[in-house]
Amino acid sequence: MSLLSVEGLSIRAGNKALVSDLSFSVEAGGRMGLIGESGSGKSMTAMAITGLLPRDIAVSGSILLDGQQVVGASEKVMGSLRGVACAVVFQEPLTALDPLMSLGGQIAEPLRRRYRRDGLDEKGIAADVVGLMERVALPQPERLARAFPYEVSGGQRQRVAIAMALACGPKLLIADEPTTALDVTTQAEVLQLLDDLVRDLGMALLFISHDLPVVANVVDQVTVLRHGEAVEQGPVASVLRSPQRPYTQQLVDAARAFDQALGGGR
Ligand SMILES: Nc1ncnc2c1ncn2[C@@H]1O[C@H](COP(=O)(O)OP(=O)(O)O)[C@@H](O)[C@H]1O
Numbered sequence: 001m002s003l004l005s006v007e008g009l010s011i012r013a014g015n016k017a018l019v020s021d022l023s024f025s026v027e028a029g030g031r032m033g034l035i036g037e038s039g040s041g042k043s044m045t046a047m048a049i050t051g052l053l054p055r056d057i058a059v060s061g062s063i064l065l066d067g068q069q070v071v072g073a074s075e076k077v078m079g080s081l082r083g084v085a086c087a088v089v090f091q092e093p094l095t096a097l098d099p100l101m102s103l104g105g106q107i108a109e110p111l112r113r114r115y116r117r118d119g120l121d122e123k124g125i126a127a128d129v130v131g132l133m134e135r136v137a138l139p140q141p142e143r144l145a146r147a148f149p150y151e152v153s154g155g156q157r158q159r160v161a162i163a164m165a166l167a168c169g170p171k172l173l174i175a176d177e178p179t180t181a182l183d184v185t186t187q188a189e190v191l192q193l194l195d196d197l198v199r200d201l202g203m204a205l206l207f208i209s210h211d212l213p214v215v216a217n218v219v220d221q222v223t224v225l226r227h228g229e230a231v232e233q234g235p236v237a238s239v240l241r242s243p244q245r246p247y248t249q250q251l252v253d254a255a256r257a258f259d260q261a262l263g264g265g266r
């Protein structure tokens, strides 16, 4: 059984279809890219998987996450899945972080939930906070743990958000445009970090981006979304080599032009 199996997922706001009959699956340790232009329904899909959609949005179809049905699940069931079956890193780390809490304090929160669940002595949390900060390559973790979000760079904030996502050892990491808000150099570093973490910790990855070259380097499979519908799916290499649909061809052409502008080419 797949770790994540989305089948016939539809998401509506009133009579507007945001996502229509979407199906894809991610195996344990697998890497799926969800790509498409802005507004194509990528974040709505991520929020449906994590049960974070606003109440007035209607969801139908099936989302099996680690064997549990997410569509229509209670907050109690979702609470048991969040952080453990899957954790999310969002585009803008500032919105994910509490401006008034130290970075170490924020990383301690999901750790504390895990400690309580496992009946562990909370004395170990401070050391685990530092361990997670080292894991995401934050410099001088003891000092940075006392810093506040506004005192560190955007890339460092995103590393903190990633550390929080790792705190409960999720089986699936959902990264929703995790590098879009960062400058190009920092983008590459954070991408490399995610790639390493997913490999070293044996997580599965659902990587969401509007940017095909970014996705292509970190995933094995892609689902191309347009206006809420999957227009193409398959192994990333074959989709890049021979896109079947004009929309995907446009994305590939744009990616090639981008590569050539950088003096690369694939
Ligand atoms: N709370 C909401 N209520 C109604 N429509 C929404 C809401 N949030 C987003 N949308 C619409 O849903 C569509 C998909 O949005 P989204 O999933 O955020 O796109 P993406 O992440 O691919 O850029 C967009 O047309 C957006 O305007």
Ligand SMILES: [Mg+2]
Binding pocket: 042, 043, 044, 176, 177
């Ligand atoms: Mg989005």
